[in-house]
Amino acid sequence: MKIGNQAINNEAFVCVQCHYCRICPAYSVLKWESVSPRGRMYLLRGIIKGEIEPDSRVVEDFYRCTTCGACEAVCQTSIPLIEVWERARSEFVNAGIAPLPVHRKLKEVAEKNGNPYGEKREERAKWAQKYQFKNDAGILFFAGCTASYRMMELAKSTVEILMKAGVDFTYAGEDEHCCGSPFLRTGQRDIAYWFFRKNLEEWKKRGVKTIVTTCSGCYRTIGKDYPEIAEELGYEWNLKVIHTVHLIWELIESGKLGFERSYEAVTFHDPCHLGRHMKVYQLPRRILEKMGYQIVEMEHTMENSLCCGAGGGVKSQFKDLALQIGKKRINEAIKTGSGMVVSACPFCKLHLIHAAEKKIEVRDIVELVNERAKPLNTD
């Protein structure tokens, strides 16, 4: 197999093989070199040098990675590893030895329905029936697939916060498509490009200037991948993309949102897509503090935070692995002695609830904000 991507061809030789990336959540559960980031780098190097020909087994271990980026944070030679993993997966797809069966299925399902959950397109906006949205507001709320079909309370909470604070915004409803994140992460770029075109078309139609999303995966995809895809495909890109925590903070700062204070101790789980991928660490903590919460940090936090275990296609293809990683994270949260772990991503919440087995309460920051928000001055 030939690897065409130039970045991979260089970075594979930049890797020292120092194994600082042993902190990889998948490797720390499975313990085999083939699952470790350095093992994956050595494999890429071996492929480039013609020493090894990848087969289905090889590809499988390459996908035992949540693309959380913990490896990137400790890398001796600052290799942009997340990019390398995603691009390599796409090379494997192009070579016909990937994706893995479940990932392939997700694509088929998403092609039909516009979401990877296999839910009906016409039910995408069911959660939003009771709300009235403004047209031509300039700001668009992008709910994403998980909040639309699985964690509807997060979509609802976001909408209610914005309404309480008097923010005019629009929502694409059934015209919203999956952002493409699961497909970019698993190397199936073509369908992600298709979703990019569909979404962009809708946003243009609605005169959108700013996109706000509560999903960290969508935030990373629309905020970081879309501008790159736009450039690659020759589209103009001038949209501002923010996570809901940005908007909440802005509303607090401008005096439009206040809170009934709580004095509970909570711990915050940094979603990988919000933290390491997009470098947003402080904002959610500041918001929680504003609400009066006392934050007790877990052993691994912020840049060194432990992944929930769900990302990168791991939850769909390797359920056990995802659950084991999730349980590690939950144990860290329990060890803080606080009764609640708060996150800022529907996909993290979905998975952490599963891993928590009711041993600790799992909430999303938008739920807490919505429950405690007092509109102050909405002029």
Next chain:
Amino acid sequence: MIEGIPFRDDLLERYLCSHDISTPPLLKRFFKIADVVFQPEKEEDVLRILKLAEEKRIPVVPRGAATSGYGGVIPVKGGFVLDFTRMDRFEVDEDQKILVSEPGAVWWDIEKELNRKGLSLRVYPTSALSSTVGGWIAQNGYGVGSLAFGSIAENVLRLRVADFRGVREAQNIHLYAGLEGTTGIITKAWIKLREFEEMKAYAFHVSPEKAVSLAYSSGHHSALFLDRNYIKMKNEVFDDRIPERDTLVIVTGDKMDGDETLGQEIWESRFYPMKIKRLGPGIVPAEVIIPCENLPEYLHRISKYSAGSEVWFIRKNICSVLSFLPWDERKISYAFKLKFSFKALKIAKKLGGKSYSSGLYLSRESENILENYQELLRFKKEIDPDNLLNPMKVFPSGMISKIIRIAEVFS
């Protein structure tokens, strides 16, 4: 394979567990890869694997984190690779200040736990974020704390070692430290600790001569000297702009008048000595031990190769010098650039120094590195007559050491 012991025998895992951090051009074609990778979970597993290896006359190659660069973990003749990832338990005797550790425990995991108990490691390698107890003892080396406490071997009280005859507890550490598993597999180690002490790092822009006298001026914990070439390379890859001058960093509990901010900045990057690999991508390394009084001369003589050097001062007036020459390892010229490693070693030997380690590539240097080499050779033959314990390492045999010898002559 052996009931109850995790193993893998697929091509991928075998391929990935058959190298270390070195990138030997051309030589690799002479290496086999592991036949099976075992991950023993307890000492008894190690004994069972050894038994099978003896029965079938299969080489056994222990593997820690594979962060060494002398070929020690390479299964040159194939065989069983014993990866100690799952044997990583450790205990701390707080009263006696002793660490009792399995071989796969990682130094920095231990240090974090020790700090919580008000204790600290006396010495650790700058690869501590990943390297293992068994690996560093078997490699024997110097690192952080070696100015005050010497080599890791000097801080090991006792070892448990497995070989074909069973397990024994040994206090004669020199039979195993630096022997890279050729005389037995370390299954447990008792290591001396110290009380945790708050220390500060101070930087001084001084010549190598002055660095030597400052490093030994008082009972400091660690002293690290970076030559300006190395700082220049670091600046190229790190974002910071460290003044491009020869710089000594002293880490001590005493108060000193050096630059604390710069000292701290350099000290914090101590785990990242190979970041400059990005410049190649690739590095040609040269690592030697020399008497401190000859450090200035050594640095002067290797300066024409434009390498960057990092020097760690060690107890008893010796120092380890690690020099890197960035070079694209994909180019054919990389093989010729390796000349630098041989030249540096030659210069060091002329100045009363020696190679830092032996492993596979420099097994011919073992006689100079290990004080009682002949005794060790006899011991090796006695406990491993069939040469199955990490063959071709430390005790030269086979083609590789001959090829290296020829390369050395041509350099």
